[in-house]
Amino acid sequence: MATLIAPTSFSPGADAEVLRKAFQGWGTDEKSVIAILGHRNVHQRQQIRKAYEEIYQEDLIKRLESELTGDFERAVYRWMLEPADRDAVLANVAVKSGNKGYHVIVEIACVLSPEEVLAVRRAYHYRYKRSLEEDVATHTTGHLRQLLVGLVTSFRYGGDEINPRLAKTEADVLHDSIKEKKGNHEEAIRILTTRSKIQLLATFNRYRDDHGTSITKKLLDNASDDFHKALHTAIRCINDHKKYYEKVLRNAIKRIGTDEDALTRVVVSRAEKDLRDIKELYYKRNSVHLEDAVAKEISGDYKKFILTLLGKQD
Amino acid sequence: MATLIAPTSFSPGADAEVLRKAFQGWGTDEKSVIAILGHRNVHQRQQIRKAYEEIYQEDLIKRLESELTGDFERAVYRWMLEPADRDAVLANVAVKSGNKGYHVIVEIACVLSPEEVLAVRRAYHYRYKRSLEEDVATHTTGHLRQLLVGLVTSFRYGGDEINPRLAKTEADVLHDSIKEKKGNHEEAIRILTTRSKIQLLATFNRYRDDHGTSITKKLLDNASDDFHKALHTAIRCINDHKKYYEKVLRNAIKRIGTDEDALTRVVVSRAEKDLRDIKELYYKRNSVHLEDAVAKEISGDYKKFILTLLGKQD
Numbered sequence: 001m002a003t004l005i006a007p008t009s010f011s012p013g014a015d016a017e018v019l020r021k022a023f024q025g026w027g028t029d030e031k032s033v034i035a036i037l038g039h040r041n042v043h044q045r046q047q048i049r050k051a052y053e054e055i056y057q058e059d060l061i062k063r064l065e066s067e068l069t070g071d072f073e074r075a076v077y078r079w080m081l082e083p084a085d086r087d088a089v090l091a092n093v094a095v096k097s098g099n100k101g102y103h104v105i106v107e108i109a110c111v112l113s114p115e116e117v118l119a120v121r122r123a124y125h126y127r128y129k130r131s132l133e134e135d136v137a138t139h140t141t142g143h144l145r146q147l148l149v150g151l152v153t154s155f156r157y158g159g160d161e162i163n164p165r166l167a168k169t170e171a172d173v174l175h176d177s178i179k180e181k182k183g184n185h186e187e188a189i190r191i192l193t194t195r196s197k198i199q200l201l202a203t204f205n206r207y208r209d210d211h212g213t214s215i216t217k218k219l220l221d222n223a224s225d226d227f228h229k230a231l232h233t234a235i236r237c238i239n240d241h242k243k244y245y246e247k248v249l250r251n252a253i254k255r256i257g258t259d260e261d262a263l264t265r266v267v268v269s270r271a272e273k274d275l276r277d278i279k280e281l282y283y284k285r286n287s288v289h290l291e292d293a294v295a296k297e298i299s300g301d302y303k304k305f306i307l308t309l310l311g312k313q314d
Numbered sequence: 315m316a317t318l319i320a321p322t323s324f325s326p327g328a329d330a331e332v333l334r335k336a337f338q339g340w341g342t343d344e345k346s347v348i349a350i351l352g353h354r355n356v357h358q359r360q361q362i363r364k365a366y367e368e369i370y371q372e373d374l375i376k377r378l379e380s381e382l383t384g385d386f387e388r389a390v391y392r393w394m395l396e397p398a399d400r401d402a403v404l405a406n407v408a409v410k411s412g413n414k415g416y417h418v419i420v421e422i423a424c425v426l427s428p429e430e431v432l433a434v435r436r437a438y439h440y441r442y443k444r445s446l447e448e449d450v451a452t453h454t455t456g457h458l459r460q461l462l463v464g465l466v467t468s469f470r471y472g473g474d475e476i477n478p479r480l481a482k483t484e485a486d487v488l489h490d491s492i493k494e495k496k497g498n499h500e501e502a503i504r505i506l507t508t509r510s511k512i513q514l515l516a517t518f519n520r521y522r523d524d525h526g527t528s529i530t531k532k533l534l535d536n537a538s539d540d541f542h543k544a545l546h547t548a549i550r551c552i553n554d555h556k557k558y559y560e561k562v563l564r565n566a567i568k569r570i571g572t573d574e575d576a577l578t579r580v581v582v583s584r585a586e587k588d589l590r591d592i593k594e595l596y597y598k599r600n601s602v603h604l605e606d607a608v609a610k611e612i613s614g615d616y617k618k619f620i621l622t623l624l625g626k627q628d
Contacts, residue, residue, distance in 0.1 A: 118432070121469050131471045134508040141500070146460065149508075153467035155435050157445045186455070194448040194463075 001276035003311035006041040012051035015040070019048070020056060028067040030301040037076060038308035041272055045080055072302040075264045079309070083269070084119035087112070088127050090265060091120065091152075095135045099226050102148065103233045104265070105136060109151035110237035111244075114158055121152070143185050144227040150193030151234060157196040167202040168210070170195070174203065175211050178218055185227070192234055200238050242274060246281040249290065258297040263306065271309040279310070315590035317625030320355040326365035329354070333362070334370060342381040344615040351390060352622035355586060359394060385574045386616040392582045393623070398433035401426070402441050404579060405434065405466075409449045413540045416462065417547045418579070419450060423465035424551035425558075428472055435466070457499050458541040464507030465548060471510040481516040482524070484509070488517065489525050492532055499541070506548055514552050556588060560595040563604065572611040577620065585623040593624070 015036050022029035040048060052060040061080050068076055078086050087108050094101030109117055124132040133153045137145055170191050177188035192200065207215045216239065219232045236244040245266050252262035270278060282290040291310050295303060329350050336343035354362060366374040375394050382390055392400050401422050408415030423431055438446040447467045454462055484505050491502035506514065521529045530553065533546045550558040559580050566576035584592060596604040605624050609617060 118469070125469075125471050125473075129471060129473050129475055131469055131508060131510075133468060134471065134510075137504045137508045145500070145504070149464070150467075153464075153469070154447060155432070155439075155445055155467065157439050157443060157448065159439075159443050161443055186459070190451045190459070194445060194451045196445075196448075 001274060002272045003275040003279065004039070004041060004271045004309060005311055005313070006039050006044060010040065010044055012044070012047040013055065015044075015048045016052040016055055016060075019052060019060065023063060023067050030068070030072070031304075033064070033068070033076070034301065034305050034308055037079065038305055042083065046082065049080065068301075070302065071260045071264065071298070072300065072305060074261075075268060075302060075305055078264060078268045082123075084116070084123040085127065086268070087120040088123035088132070091124065091132055092128060092135070095132075095139050098139065102144070102226060102230045105148055106151060106230050106233040107237055107244075109148075109154070110234050111241040114154075114156045117152070118155065142227070143189065144230060146186070146189050147193065147227060147230055147234070150189055154193050156194070159196065160198050161196075162199055162202045164202065164206075167199065167206040170203045171206040171210055171215075174207060174215060175218075178215070185231075188231070192231070192238075197238055204235065204239055242278050242281055245270060245278045246285060249278070249282060250286060253293050253297055260298065260302070263294070263298070267306055267309050271311075275309075276311065315588060316586050317589040317593065318353070318355060318585045318623060319625055319627070320353050320358060324354065324358055326358070326361040327369065329358075329362045330366040330369055330374075333366060333374065337377060337381050344382070344386070345618075347378070347382070347390070348615065348619050348622055351393065352619055356397065360396065363394065382615075384616065385578065385612070386614065386619055388575075389578045389582060389616060389619055392578060396437075397583070398430070398437040399441065400582070401434040402437035402446070405438065405446055406442060406449070409446075409453050412453065416458070416540060416544045419462055420465060420544050420547040421551055421555075421558075423462075423468070424548050425555040428468075428470045431466070432469065456541070457503065458544060460500070460503050461507065461541060461544055461548070464503055468507050470508070473510065474512050475510075476513055476516045478516065478520075481513065481520045484517045485521040485524055485529075488521060488529060489532075492529070499545075502545070506545070506552075511552055518549065518553055556592050556595055559584060559592045560599060563592070563596060564600065567607050567611055574612065574616070577608070577612070581620055581623050585625075589624065 018032055018036055022032040036048070037045065049060045052058070052063075061077065064076055064080065065073060078089070081089060090104055091108055094104035108120060112120065121132050124130070124135075128135070133149050136148050136152055140148055173187045174191060177185050191203070195203070204215050211218070216232060216235050219228060219235065233244075236247075248262055248266055252259035252266075266278070267275065279290045282293075286293065291307055291312055294306060294310065298306065332346055332350055336346040350362070351359065363374045366372070366377075375391065378390055378394065379387060392403070395403065404418055405422055408418035422434060426434065435446050438444070438449075442449070447463050450462050450466055451459055487501045488505060491499050505517070509517070518529050525532070530546060530549050533542060533549065547558075550561075562576055562580055566573040566580075580592070581589065593604045596607075600607065605621055605626055608620060608624065612620065
């Protein structure tokens with residue numbers, strides 16, 4: 001379930017007008033920006049952008065960038081992009097930031113549906129005149145490259161057939177591969193980058209049944225290098241992406257100096273999808289509401305905007 | 315230019331009726347089958363299939379399979395499938411046939427446009443309930459797997475920007491990688507599986523300028539194992555697929571006992587695209603017309619059908 005609260009009927013032209021007024025005069029009326037854009041779904045935002053361009057001959061996103069600043073600006077910018085384009089931008093930032101960004105690439109490749117990943121790859125072509133795998137491959141080597149390129153290029157089968165025998169043999173292959181820290185990980189990479197998600201879930205379940213511990217726990221004991229960390233993230237994203245995002249939020253908030261990039265990324269990416277479920281998981285795990293935890297850590301217009309996307313009633 | 319001769323106007327219903335008559339009674343009227351299907355383009359064939367199904371409650375392709383035999387049956391079957399579906403079938407046969415089939419997988423991945431490769435991957439899902447890369451990865455290991463999986467999963471950028479500096483450095487990387495027979499080929503694989511085709515052409519040209527020989531010639535000297543053979547095929551398909559197909563046809567014909575599978579594959583796949591250009595290359599290289607060379611080697615209805623697709627006037 002989503003957290004975004006958007007009206008069923010609205011007028012793109014009227015919204016464009018309110019935004020235009022918010023930009024005029026000395027300083028920006030951020031409250032109006034949040035009141036409008038924080039309550040419009042992806043289609044409505046695209047219509048507003050179009051109406052604004054038609055009426056004022058100006059790109060709304062560029063104008064927002066020049067009117068707003070800091071974390072608030074970055075959050076609004078990301079929120080305004082279409083999801084595939086936003087993920088292309090996130091992936092590009094991640095590629096350029098090296099080993100700090102690998103988990104974002106894994107996230108995009110493993111949480112999205114196969115068709116959604118394709119849409120991101122198309123958006124990446126359009127925006128950067130290169131392929132996503134081209135950039136990922138250029139910035140990595142060895143097993144890490146094989147894993148990341150395999151994940152972003154995969155077009156997994158989306159049906160719900162499960163082969164239980166395969167789940168058993170491949171759970172064993174994964175177990176052997178993880179045991180040897182410096183082992184040959186090609187088979188583990190093959191399995192994780194090509195099998196359907198449903199098949200992988202069956203394999204992870206079988207792993208737990210046969211080896212007495214979850215594959216993610218086992219991996220965590222060995223997650224010492226970037227490759228193993230990326231492997232761990234991939235399995236968590238495939239296994240239960242909501243639980244994964246709950247932890248991303250938890251880490252972003254409890255860090256000394258909040259990780260605004262991670263907070264923005266999760267909120268903006270999931271507000272129209274399943275952020276309500278993630279919020280519930282957060283409450284269950286931390287005994288505090290996500291909105292309250294977030295409210296303590298951030299401030300100003302950025303805080304108002306994030307809380308709006310989190311579904312806080314005005 | 316295509317070789318297929320198809321009418322601009324036709325009636326799917328009338329064609330379905332002629333085919334139905336050809337199937338009835340004792341034996342099949344193959345001449346009518348060739349006269350109709352050998353002169354209809356892909357859209358027309360799909361319309362005939364649909365009309366046949368509607369009128370006679372029977373799948374035309376299944377009926378053709380039961381009416382025809384041998385190489386003729388296989389050629390008509392492949393001809394009747396939509397291109398992406400046909401390539402999915404060809405890729406599946408290739409995967410199952412092991413090292414004899416790798417060149418077909420490389421062909422599909424490297425000759426088709428990025429969007430066409432995606433369509434084949436979709437068709438593969440639909441037909442086999444698995445992904446193409448899943449099957450390719452399961453049947454291969456090591457560098458060969460990395461190369462083949464990389465080629466089929468790649469979604470290359472299709473624009474025409476070229477980075478000349480990159481072409482120079484990557485021509486050197488390819489040169490070093492090919493020199494060492496047992497070397498680390500990861501960089502060569504990265505380049506060939508992720509760069510845009512236009513960029514790769516620039517790199518191959520640079521290779522020739524800097525190293526005094528074409529990369530394919532150099533590779534051929536070292537093409538001792540399946541990996542190097544697949545690499546060689548990939549480069550040839552990207553570099554000039556028409557020249558590549560001319561050679562496939564030449565080898566198919568000059569072999570003792572014609573390679574009907576290869577002959578059918580090239581003719582059926584290219585008849586609506588650029589088989590006329592390939593025919594011209596064939597004549598230039600062999601001083602004999604492709605139709606004449608083919609006519610000497612094969613016989614019966616299969617011969618009539620292949621010659622029809624090659625554009626022979628009745």
